[in-house]
Structures are given as C-alpha cells and as structure tokens.
Amino acid sequence: MSSSPANARPAHNHKILIAGGGITGLTAALALHQQGQDVTVFESVERPRELGVGINLLPHSVRVLHDLGLQDALEEISILTRRLSFYSEDGVKIWEEDRGLHAGNPWPQYSLHRGRLQMLLWRVAVKELGQDRLLTGHHLASFEQDENEVRATFVNRASGQTVGTYGGDVLIAADGLHSAARKFFNPDEGPPVYSGLMLWRGAIETEPFLDGESMFMAGHDEAKAVVYPIGGPEHQKGRSLVNWIAERPVDFDVSTADWNREASPEAFSEYFEDWRWDWINLPELFAKTPVCYEFPMSDRDPLDRWSYGRVTLLGDAAHAMRPNGSNGASQGILDCEAITQALSTESDVTVALERYQEERLEKTAVLTLANRQSGPERVLQWVKDRCDRSCVEQHQCVPQDELAEAANAYKQLAGFDRAKLTSLASATSD
Numbered sequence: 001m002s003s004s005p006a007n008a009r010p011a012h013n014h015k016i017l018i019a020g021g022g023i024t025g026l027t028a029a030l031a032l033h034q035q036g037q038d039v040t041v042f043e044s045v046e047r048p049r050e051l052g053v054g055i056n057l058l059p060h061s062v063r064v065l066h067d068l069g070l071q072d073a074l075e076e077i078s079i080l081t082r083r084l085s086f087y088s089e090d091g092v093k094i095w096e097e098d099r100g101l102h103a104g105n106p107w108p109q110y111s112l113h114r115g116r117l118q119m120l121l122w123r124v125a126v127k128e129l130g131q132d133r134l135l136t137g138h139h140l141a142s143f144e145q146d147e148n149e150v151r152a153t154f155v156n157r158a159s160g161q162t163v164g165t166y167g168g169d170v171l172i173a174a175d176g177l178h179s180a181a182r183k184f185f186n187p188d189e190g191p192p193v194y195s196g197l198m199l200w201r202g203a204i205e206t207e208p209f210l211d212g213e214s215m216f217m218a219g220h221d222e223a224k225a226v227v228y229p230i231g232g233p234e235h236q237k238g239r240s241l242v243n244w245i246a247e248r249p250v251d252f253d254v255s256t257a258d259w260n261r262e263a264s265p266e267a268f269s270e271y272f273e274d275w276r277w278d279w280i281n282l283p284e285l286f287a288k289t290p291v292c293y294e295f296p297m298s299d300r301d302p303l304d305r306w307s308y309g310r311v312t313l314l315g316d317a318a319h320a321m322r323p324n325g326s327n328g329a330s331q332g333i334l335d336c337e338a339i340t341q342a343l344s345t346e347s348d349v350t351v352a353l354e355r356y357q358e359e360r361l362e363k364t365a366v367l368t369l370a371n372r373q374s375g376p377e378r379v380l381q382w383v384k385d386r387c388d389r390s391c392v393e394q395h396q397c398v399p400q401d402e403l404a405e406a407a408n409a410y411k412q413l414a415g416f417d418r419a420k421l422t423s424l425a426s427a428t429s430d
Contacts, residue, residue: 012347013038017152017168019140019181021048023055023114024315024332025174026121030068031340033129040166041125042138044157044175048122050115053201053293054230054243056081056215057117059100059107060416061330063424064337066107073120078110079231083214086403088383089223091277093394095379095403105418106425111215111228113203113241114329138163140180143171143311150310170349171311172339174332177259177300179317185308192298194254195322195372200246200268202292203230208240209280217377220384223248223271224377225282244285245323246272247297254296263294297322299372302365307353314339319364324375327367327414334415335360367414376410379403 014037018025021043029039057065057078065074085096100109125134138154141162145151153165173181177192208229210216215228224247229240246268265286275282286292300320306313315332339356346352374381379398387397411417 012344014169014343014349015167016040016170016172016343017042017150017166018172018174018314019152019154020044020174020176020315020317021122021125021134021136022174022176022315023118023121023329024336025172026118026125027065027068027333028172028174028314028336028339029125029133030121030128031064031336032343034068035340035344037340037343039129039133040168041129041134042140042152042154042166043134043136044139046137046158048119048136050113050119052114052118053203054228055112055114055117055329056228056326057110057112057333058326058330058414058416059105059109059421060414060424061333062107062110063421063428064333068124070120070124073124074110074112074117077116077120077232078112079213079229081109081111081213081215081228082211085210085214085216086377086379087216087218088380088387088391088395089219089275091218091275092391094383094398095395095400095407097404097407103418105416105421107421111230111243113230113232113243116232135164140173140175143181143184145171145310169310170343170353172314173311173317174314176316177298177320179313181311182300182303182313182317186303189300191255191257192296192300192320194252195297195299196249196251197247197297198250198252198268199295199297199323200263200265200286200292201244201295202286202289203241203243204285204289205239205241206285206288208238209242212240217380218275219247219380221249221374221381224380225272225275227280227282227285242285244282244289246282246286250296252296254298257296257298259295261294263292265289265292267294299368302368303361305357306361307350307357309350310353312339312353312356318360319368321364321368322371322375324371324377325367325410325414327371327375330416331364331367331414335364363415370410370413376407379406 018041081099086094139157141155143152149167150171226245338359342352342356
C-alpha cells in the first residue's frame with residue numbers, strides 16, 4: 001500500500017482527529033492518509049486485541065478496501081463467500097443465491113473474524129501512519145470548536161484522568177453505538193433502541209458444513225439461526241472456524257445492558273433442540289462452543305444531521321443499524337470513502353462535512369429503517385406464515401420469483417446489486 005499513489009488527486013491538506021480505532025475509524029484513517037491528509041487516531045482501549053466473532057463485508061465495501069491495497073491480506077484471513085441459503089426450522093430449503101464473485105460481481109463478499117479484521121487494519125495503519133499517530137488509552141470526553149479549529153479532550157477510561165487535549169481542523173467521531181459526540185449533539189436521545197430480540201453469538205473450529213464456503217439463515221421471527229465459516233488458518237488446514245448467531249425474542253431493559261456479557265447456551269438452546277439436520281447439528285454446535293456472548297439487538301433512530309461545523313459522525317456513531325442484511329460494517333466503510341472524497345476536494349472543511357452528510361445520511365437512514373423490517377431475512381417469516389407443511393425438499397409456498405425480487409430489492413437499497421457494482425467497476429476502469 002502506498003501513502004501517495006500516483007493516481008491520487010491533489011489533496012487539500014487538513015489536520016484530522018479520528019475518535020475511535022475500530023474498523024470504521026481505521027479505514028477512514030487509511031483512506032484519508034492515502035489522499036495526503038494529516039491524520040491521528042485516538043482509541044479508547046490501552047491494548048487493541050483480537051476480539052469478537054464473525055462479520056461480513058459486502059462487495060460494495062470490499063471495493064473500498066481493495067483500493068487501499070488490502071486485497072491479499074484480506075484473502076489470507078477470510079472466506080470468499082460462495083452462497084447464501086435460507087431454510088425453515090425443519091431444514092427445508094427456501095431460497096439460495098450465489099454471492100460475491102460467484103454471483104458475477106466484480107468484487108467478492110468476505111466472511112471473516114471481526115477481531116482479525118480490526119487487527120489487520122491496525123497493523124497497516126501503524127505501518128502507513130506511524131505508531132505515534134495511533135494513540136491508545138484515549139477516550140473522547142469533550143470538544144469545543146471555533147472558526148479556526150476544533151479541540152478535543154481525551155481521558156483514560158479506566159481512571160477517568162485527562163490524558164491530553166489536541167487541536168485539529170476536523171474531528172471525526174467514529175466512536176460507535178455509544179458515541180460521546182453523538183450524545184453531545186443529541187443529549188436527550190437516551191439508550192439505543194432495543195428490537196425485542198436477543199442475539200447469542202459464538203465461534204468454534206469444527207468440521208466444514210455444506211461446501212465449506214457458504215452461509216445460511218434458518219427459522220423465523222420467533223427463533224432464528226445464522227451460521228457461516230469465517231476463514232483464516234483453520235480453513236487452510238481443511239477445518240472451519242464457524243461463526244454462529246442464535247436469535248429469539250426476550251423482554252429486556254436495554255438501558256442496563258452489558259454489551260459484552262458472556263452467556264451460556266442453556267439460555268436459548270431449548271428453542272433449537274430439534275434443529276438437527278443431515279449436514280449440521282445446531283444444538284451440538286452451540287454446546288461445544290467454549291465461550292458465547294449475549295447481545296441485545298439494537299440500533300439508533302436516524303438523525304436529521306451528523307455534521308456540526310468541524311465535527312461529524314461516522315459509522316455506528318452516525319447510523320447504528322440492526323445486523324439484518326450484514327450491512328453495518330459495509331455501510332461504515334462506504335462512509336469512509338465519502339468523507340475522504342469530500343475532505344480531499346474541499347478546502348473549507350465545514351462545506352466538506354456537509355457534502356459528506358448529504359451523500360450518506362439519507363441512504364443509511366432508509367437502510368436502518370428497512371433493517372427494522374428484517375431486511376432480506378423477512379422471507380423466513382413469509383414461509384412460516386404461508387407453509388402448510390407440505391413442502392419437503394424445497395419450499396414452494398412462496399414463489400421463487402417473489403423471493404428473488406425481495407433479495408434484489410434489498411441489494412438495490414443497500415447499493416450492492418450487480419448492476420450497480422458493474423457500473424462502479426466500469427467507472428473505475430475508465
């Protein structure tokens with residue numbers, strides 16, 4: 001990866017502070033640095049580690065990461081997802097479609113471990129920006145701005161002590177679901193919006209299922225499972241590191257949530273007891289996973305604005321959305337592209353941040369609301385509502401053209417339908 005590629009546009013150089021060293025914050029840092037910007041990243045944790053479970057990167061966001069020179073590194077730690085399948089709770093197939101390169105797209109879909117992706121981005125950022133431009137143990141506490149600069153104050157989250165105040169032209173808040181900057185501008189917003197659904201998530205090394213490169217979703221609104229391999233060294237040895245998600249309705253006060261709480265499969269496994277099929281045994285998969293985590297599925301209501309003078313929101317801080325459709329991280333990466341383009345072509349940073357907001361706010365708001373209707377996964381409930389139990393090898397209770405239409409409508413909404421991707425590839429080659 002080059003910090004100043006020959007095809008880069010001349011940049012208006014700005015001093016940019018990024019609060020948050022997660023996937024979106026680091027991607028923004030790399031993209032802005034590539035365009036000649038002066039970037040410093042402030043990360044809350046003292047020592048970034050490989051944490052979390054699985055994540056999917058869809059082709060429209062993979063395009064951005066490839067443009068940053070990350071293709072080879074990503075393919076070492078990912079599965080190039082081949083197919084997505086939907087099943088009813090009795091293991092009868094509803095619908096399947098090819099994904100990524102296998103669907104004729106110009107870029108792949110990657111399934112991978114979230115922590116491995118973050119640490120890859122961290123290592124590349126250290127190499128490209130320099131270790132002194134990634135400050136750990138710096139949690140955004142407050143900021144102020146005037147016509148000349150923005151000044152952000154950071155604290156050590158463990159001790160509460162101030163660790164520094166830094167000035168810049170722009171503050172990008174990529175500080176996640178519980179963003180301090182978002183709260184500053186929206187003090188009455190309150191906690192995240194709970195969907196009524198609890199997610200339990202885990203990852204385990206096991207034997208491959210199906211073709212070893214595909215993901216599936218099964219069930220309905222009252223009980224759902226999502227399972228997919230996430231690559232890495234295990235896959236290269238003929239094994240699979242498999243990510244799984246179990247989901248069901250639970251009464252829960254989201255204001256009391258511990259967002260990284262370990263849980264036991266006993267909390268949900270009884271609802272999946274009969275989900276044992278020729279090609280996978282879900283109760284056994286859950287039971288053998290050494291550690292699983294409980295997450296209340298939540299999002300945030302769309303905002304009317306993200307940008308306030310020299311300060312703006314990015315990624316989950318701007319538009320936290322439910323995971324239906326596997327689009328949260330991908331949309332954050334698209335934010336990075338948009339804000340980089342705006343800041344690199346505008347000398348006035350306040351105008352640039354308004355341009356970025358104009359490009360991304362409405363698109364993500366529409367998608368956030370669509371995901372509240374289960375996104376593309378709503379076809380599972382269609383079958384639950386319509387099937388008379390006569391479907392054996394594949395469901396015929398919902399016409400295949402109706403399923404195909406639903407799948408493509410969501411892709412168009414999110415910006416990764418094949419026609420859109422082909423157009424982007426053609427524009428890039430020109």
